[in-house]
Amino acid sequence: MKSVSILIISLFSFIAGFSQNETKSELPSVDIKTLTGETFNTSDIKNPDGPIFLSFWATWCKPCIKELIAVDENYADWQEETGLKVYAVSIDDAKSMSRVAPFVNGRAWEFEILLDPNSDFKRAMNVINVPHSFILDKNGKIIWQHNSYSPGDEDEIYKVIKKAAAKNNSDTQ
Amino acid sequence: MNKFSFIIFFIFSSFILFSQEEKTDFGEFHGNFELNAQTYTADSLIGAETVDDIMRANTYANFTYTKGKFSAGVRYEAYLNTMLGFDQRYNGQGVANRYASYTSENLEITVGNFYEQFGNGLILRTYEDKTLGIDNSLDGIRLRYAPIKGIRLTGLIGEQKLYWEYGPGIVRGFDGEISVNETFKKLAEKQTKIILGGSFVSKYQKNLDPVYNFPENVGAFSGRLSLSRKSLILSSEYAYKINDPSSDNGNIFKDGNALLINASWSKRGIGFLANILRLDNMSFRSDRSAKINDLNINYLPAVVKTHTYAYAAMYPFATQPNGQAGANFEFFYTFKRKSTLGGKYGMNLNVNFSQVNSIQKTEIIVNPNDEIPNLNSYTSDFFAVGKELYFRDFNIELNKKISKKLKFAVIYMYEDYNKLVIQGKYGILHADIGILDFTYKFNSKNALRVENEILVSGKESSGRKQDHGDWYMLTLEYTSSPHWFFALSDQYNYGNPEINRRAHYYVISGGYTKGANRIQINYGKQREGVTCVGGVCRNVPAADGFTLSVSSTF
Numbered sequence: 001m002k003s004v005s006i007l008i009i010s011l012f013s014f015i016a017g018f019s020q021n022e023t024k025s026e027l028p029s030v031d032i033k034t035l036t037g038e039t040f041n042t043s044d045i046k047n048p049d050g051p052i053f054l055s056f057w058a059t060w061c062k063p064c065i066k067e068l069i070a071v072d073e074n075y076a077d078w079q080e081e082t083g084l085k086v087y088a089v090s091i092d093d094a095k096s097m098s099r100v101a102p103f104v105n106g107r108a109w110e111f112e113i114l115l116d117p118n119s120d121f122k123r124a125m126n127v128i129n130v131p132h133s134f135i136l137d138k139n140g141k142i143i144w145q146h147n148s149y150s151p152g153d154e155d156e157i158y159k160v161i162k163k164a165a166a167k168n169n170s171d172t173q
Numbered sequence: 174m175n176k177f178s179f180i181i182f183f184i185f186s187s188f189i190l191f192s193q194e195e196k197t198d199f200g201e202f203h204g205n206f207e208l209n210a211q212t213y214t215a216d217s218l219i220g221a222e223t224v225d226d227i228m229r230a231n232t233y234a235n236f237t238y239t240k241g242k243f244s245a246g247v248r249y250e251a252y253l254n255t256m257l258g259f260d261q262r263y264n265g266q267g268v269a270n271r272y273a274s275y276t277s278e279n280l281e282i283t284v285g286n287f288y289e290q291f292g293n294g295l296i297l298r299t300y301e302d303k304t305l306g307i308d309n310s311l312d313g314i315r316l317r318y319a320p321i322k323g324i325r326l327t328g329l330i331g332e333q334k335l336y337w338e339y340g341p342g343i344v345r346g347f348d349g350e351i352s353v354n355e356t357f358k359k360l361a362e363k364q365t366k367i368i369l370g371g372s373f374v375s376k377y378q379k380n381l382d383p384v385y386n387f388p389e390n391v392g393a394f395s396g397r398l399s400l401s402r403k404s405l406i407l408s409s410e411y412a413y414k415i416n417d418p419s420s421d422n423g424n425i426f427k428d429g430n431a432l433l434i435n436a437s438w439s440k441r442g443i444g445f446l447a448n449i450l451r452l453d454n455m456s457f458r459s460d461r462s463a464k465i466n467d468l469n470i471n472y473l474p475a476v477v478k479t480h481t482y483a484y485a486a487m488y489p490f491a492t493q494p495n496g497q498a499g500a501n502f503e504f505f506y507t508f509k510r511k512s513t514l515g516g517k518y519g520m521n522l523n524v525n526f527s528q529v530n531s532i533q534k535t536e537i538i539v540n541p542n543d544e545i546p547n548l549n550s551y552t553s554d555f556f557a558v559g560k561e562l563y564f565r566d567f568n569i570e571l572n573k574k575i576s577k578k579l580k581f582a583v584i585y586m587y588e589d590y591n592k593l594v595i596q597g598k599y600g601i602l603h604a605d606i607g608i609l610d611f612t613y614k615f616n617s618k619n620a621l622r623v624e625n626e627i628l629v630s631g632k633e634s635s636g637r638k639q640d641h642g643d644w645y646m647l648t649l650e651y652t653s654s655p656h657w658f659f660a661l662s663d664q665y666n667y668g669n670p671e672i673n674r675r676a677h678y679y680v681i682s683g684g685y686t687k688g689a690n691r692i693q694i695n696y697g698k699q700r701e702g703v704t705c706v707g708g709v710c711r712n713v714p715a716a717d718g719f720t721l722s723v724s725s726t727f
Binding site: 025026028029031035036037038039059060061062093094095096097098099101102103104105106107108117118119120123124125126127128129132144145146147148150151152153155156 | 201203205207235237244276288289293294300325352355366368399401404406408433435437438439440441444446448472474475478505506521523612617619620652653658688724726727
């Protein structure tokens with residue numbers, strides 16, 4: 001009986017998950033930190049000029065870094081074409097949190113960097129493991145999310161970003 | 174319990190259905206689901222064991238509901254039965270976590286299970302980490318209040334989670350933080366930013382011991398300061414704990430203390446980092462007899478680099494709460510594009526050194542004639558570092574993109590590891606580790622990653638290889654963006670001092686990802702080892718069989 005109930009729940013959640021790719025929700029409001037330790041509320045993750053790429057990552061996560069490198073290589077072009085803004089939320093905890101600033105600057109990344117040392121924002125977004133990224137449209141609605149990174153995923157990411165930007169433009173006209 | 178879980182399941186399923194419609198007034202419903210299952214076949218060569226139930230599965234599902242200022246959530250967990258390597262007290266299923274929370278402009282009230290961290294966590298951090306099997310959430314009440322901009326106050330009281338039960342103690346805590354530049358308008362534009370904070374945590378546990386007069390209330394304080402100016406970020410925290418005899422410290426009455434200092438300086442293309450951590454008798458649990466990862470109130474971060482490549486992480490350091498003095502230094506540099514070393518695409522360099530030793534201890538010789546015997550056991554000179562080496566790690570990493578198709582990472586690591594202190598077996602060992610990781614992109618979607626790792630262990634005075642000797646690993650990983658991956662991997666323990674134990678560990682795996690949903694199947698052998706997150710570790714037993722992982726966020 002027990003195993004039946006867990007099986008049902010598992011199947012159900014999984015189906016629910018697959019059928020809900022087109023989520024249209026807003027970011028939850030959670031207090032996290034900036035690189036210098038000031039409190040930052042996640043409802044302030046905003047970009048009036050276009051879409052947002054929001055990525056949960058950590059300095060110890062190789063695929064996360066690969067994803068951010070791929071985004072960084074294209075950032076200038078993407079910004080110009082769509083008005084994109086990238087937020088990279090590090091889930092490094094007290095052990096490696098102080099590593100984030102020199103790591104990011106050492107790589108000359110120009111993203112907005114936020115710290116989520118006790119995974120409060122990660123939990124609120126139901127992120128299981130990193131990398132996990134979201135794309136938000138200009139109105140702050142989550143229109144896409146993705147877990148893991150493989151080389152080439154940036155093409156898929158950019159397709160969605162362009163779509164979000166196009167939608168933004170038609171909304172404002 | 175079963176009825177209860179069904180009711181919850183039906184309530185939430187109806188929410189799922191409602192939430193799929195566009196713009197309803199039902200609020201937002203979200204969640205995630207994760208299943209990890211493993212079959213166990215015996216393999217005496219690698220020390221893998223089988224289990225009577227052949228297959229085991231750890232499953233978690235979170236359901237969160239938000240409507241305006243209100244939010245609530247439950248987590249369903251099922252361990253049928255608990256996978257090997259996790260505490261078997263998890264066996265069973267049910268609602269493991271539930272909370273409700275209300276947030277107004279400057280006040281937040283949470284009841285039920287919550288996760289909280291004061292400062293760096295030196296005296297309080299509750300968190301969950303499924304890979305470690307840790308969930309030390311507090312179940313109780315938490316209030317957060319921000320009277321004016323820049324000032325944040327947090328108060329909490331609760332009991333701590335212990336598998337399906339709660340520990341015997343009660344935890345009370347208060348934290349205050351002021352961001353000076355945000356609070357005082359005159360300082361808002363200053364380049365130097367200052368944040369001050371302080372916490373107090375007290376635990377209560379009834380003393381039922383017939384012999385010892387254990388303190389029932391134990392308090393801990395901490396103060397912290399963050400200072401930043403342009404490229405410089407400094408943060409430090411000092412924590413102090415009053416007498417807290419426990420099974421961790423051998424029931425001594427000595428006070429504990431901890432000092433953590435983080436400093437970084439960085440600007441475009443270059444970064445420096447330094448961390449210092451000294452701990453003396455800082456284990457702090459809500460049950461004085463708790464062991465391993467149970468009922469920790471605080472979190473003591475290991476100030477060493479977290480490695481993720483298999484052999485760089487083979488001998489991982491775990492924080493030593495009873496005493497350690499350590500430092501970590503790291504340098505980050507980007508060779509610019511079109512420079513001699515940078516080439517067409519630039520190159521990244523990362524150099525790291527860390528060392529952790531014991532703390533200096535002078536034993537207190539107890540005079541049996543003293544009316545009140547000194548139960549402190551030892552004194553420690555704060556500024557003297559102990560002679561015993563626990564851990565030393567020097568590593569250098571280069572990342573370079575050669576062409577649009579090819580990039581690589583190369584790592585050398587020199588490691589000394591006190592396995593006796595950290596894992597309770599063997600002694601001090603040395604390892605040299607080399608890693609070469611190529612990624613070749615065939616086209617915009619398909620890529621092959623070839624990862625080579627080698628670990629050459631040191632020799633004992635007899636000339637015999639230390640511990641399990643030398644290892645070599647080759648991994649081939651083929652990815653087809655955005656959905657598929659396949660991987661083949663073999664680890665060969667070619668230098669095991671026992672010739673008949675020179676085993677191969679083959680693994681074949683494949684996975685499919687769609688959006689935030691992922692399924693992965695592995696078949697093969699898993700090496701016995703230790704997996705760590707943030708200096709907290711769990712033993713992973715050798716295993717042979719299938720593993721299935723399914724995860725979904727919705």
